[in-house]
Amino acid sequence: xxxxxxxxxxxxxxxxxxxxxxxxxxxxxxxxxxxxxxxxxxxxxxxxxxxxxxxxxxxxxxxxxxxxxxxxxxxxxxxxxxxxxxxxxxxxxxxxxxxxxxxxxxxxxxxxxxxxxxxxxxxxxxxxxxxxxxxxxxxxxxxxxxxxxxxxxxxxxxxxxxxxxxxxxxxxxxxxxxxxxxxxxxxxxxxxxxxxxxxxxxxxxxxxxxxxxxxxxxxxxxxxxxxxxxxxx
Numbered sequence: 001x002x003x004x005x006x007x008x009x010x011x012x013x014x015x016x017x018x019x020x021x022x023x024x025x026x027x028x029x030x031x032x033x034x035x036x037x038x039x040x041x042x043x044x045x046x047x048x049x050x051x052x053x054x055x056x057x058x059x060x061x062x063x064x065x066x067x068x069x070x071x072x073x074x075x076x077x078x079x080x081x082x083x084x085x086x087x088x089x090x091x092x093x094x095x096x097x098x099x100x101x102x103x104x105x106x107x108x109x110x111x112x113x114x115x116x117x118x119x120x121x122x123x124x125x126x127x128x129x130x131x132x133x134x135x136x137x138x139x140x141x142x143x144x145x146x147x148x149x150x151x152x153x154x155x156x157x158x159x160x161x162x163x164x165x166x167x168x169x170x171x172x173x174x175x176x177x178x179x180x181x182x183x184x185x186x187x188x189x190x191x192x193x194x195x196x197x198x199x200x201x202x203x204x205x206x207x208x209x210x211x212x213x214x215x216x217x218x219x220x221x222x223x224x225x226x227x228x229x230x231x232x233x
Contacts, residue, residue: 038072
């Protein structure tokens with residue numbers, strides 16, 4: 001079960017939702033970038049499912065910068081400079097744990113968290129791979145002066161895997177084509193999978209209208225295989 005912990009980023013408290021494997025030893029770790037709804041049942045399950053696969057899974061609360069609003073969805077999107085700081089602080093927090101192998105750290109995110117996972121993996125050399133679910137807004141900076149995550153993809157230090165619904169509007173299939181082509185151009189190892197009849201948030205079982213069971217099961221199985229191949233565990 002995920003437990004709520006805390007660290008600080010530049011003196012500002014930041015909650016962490018953390019799930020750990022049952023067995024002893026130093027494990028690979030995954031940073032789980034929450035979706036728009038923050039620490040809900042979906043994010044908790046992602047952490048627990050990763051722990052069951054042998055990963056220390058930690059979700060930082062990217063809504064911790066003041067002013068903090070409730071419910072989480074009322075907060076504005078996190079700003080890119082703060083996202084980079086939060087990912088860096090989470091990496092440091094993981095490396096300080098005796099149950100984490102600091103050489104094997106990855107990042108995974110859904111929805112806005114998919115965008116943020118690409119950003120984190122592109123700007124932190126300690127992150128050796130990323131899994132992205134329907135991350136939109138890749139071409140727009142969440143800051144006053146950029147750059148956008150798309151413009152930073154050359155910074156990826158490990159392989160990437162991505163999952164997208166063909167009925168999604170953000171990212172649209174054309175957006176996914178553009179990201180795919182850029183990663184090809186940069187020579188970055190990656191695999192993208194697309195699902196007919198699925199739109200945005202197709203893994204989110206908390207949203208019955210959007211949830212697609214077949215796409216969820218297939219994409220999660222591929223994610224687990226990718227993570228074990230990349231990080232062990």
